[in-house]
Amino acid sequence: MTTKTVESADLVGAFPVCKNCGQSTVMRDAWAVWSLASRDWTLGSVFDQIWCETCGGETQIEWKIDKEFRLKRIKRLNDALRRGQVERGSIVVTQGVQAKGRAFLEQAVKAVAEFDTFTEDNDPHGEHDFGAFEIDGDKLFWKIDPYDLDMQCLSPDVANPCVTHRVLTIMLAAEY
Ligand SMILES: [Zn+2]
Numbered sequence: 001m002t003t004k005t006v007e008s009a010d011l012v013g014a015f016p017v018c019k020n021c022g023q024s025t026v027m028r029d030a031w032a033v034w035s036l037a038s039r040d041w042t043l044g045s046v047f048d049q050i051w052c053e054t055c056g057g058e059t060q061i062e063w064k065i066d067k068e069f070r071l072k073r074i075k076r077l078n079d080a081l082r083r084g085q086v087e088r089g090s091i092v093v094t095q096g097v098q099a100k101g102r103a104f105l106e107q108a109v110k111a112v113a114e115f116d117t118f119t120e121d122n123d124p125h126g127e128h129d130f131g132a133f134e135i136d137g138d139k140l141f142w143k144i145d146p147y148d149l150d151m152q153c154l155s156p157d158v159a160n161p162c163v164t165h166r167v168l169t170i171m172l173a174a175e176y
Contacts (some may be wrong), residue, residue: 009063024064077166115142
C-alpha cells in the first residue's frame with residue numbers, strides 16, 4: 001500500500017523556523033481587517049516577507065516537525081478508537097473471534113477498550129497501535145491501521161483525524 005505524500009508544512013506538528021539561525025522567532029507581514037463579529041482586528045492577508053527577530057532581518061523559513069506533539073496526538077486518536085470515540089474509524093473482528101460466540105466477543109471488545117499495559121516491547125514507537133491479551137486462556141491481539149479516507153492508501157498524516165480512517169482489528173493470536 002502506498003502513502004500519498006504531504007508537504008511537511010501540512011503535517012500535524014509542523015512549525016516554521018528561520019533558515020539562517022534555526023529559531024522559531026519568525027513573523028510574517030500581514031494586514032489586519034476589522035471584524036464586526038469579534039469586534040477586533042483579525043488576520044486579513046498574509047504576505048511573503050518573513051522577519052526573524054533573532055537575526056533582526058528578513059529571512060526565509062523551513063518547516064520542522066514537533067515529533068512529541070505528533071506522537072501524543074496519534075496515541076490519543078488510537079486510544080479513542082479503542083473506546084469507540086473516533087469519528088472516522090471502524091472495528092473489524094476476525095472470523096476466529098466471532099466463532100467463539102457473543103459473550104466472548106463482548107469480553108474481547110471490553111478488554112481492548114480497557115487495555116493499558118503498554119511496554120517498550122509491545123509498543124516500541126509509543127503509538128498505542130498494538131496489544132496482546134487473554135480471555136479464558138485464549139490469546140488475542142488487537143491492532144490499529146491508519147488508512148486514508150477512501151481506504152485505498154495509508155493515511156497521508158496519521159496524526160490528523162480529518163484525513164485518516166482508522167481500522168481496529170481484533171483477532172486470535174493464531175490468526176495473525
Ligand atoms: Zn533567524
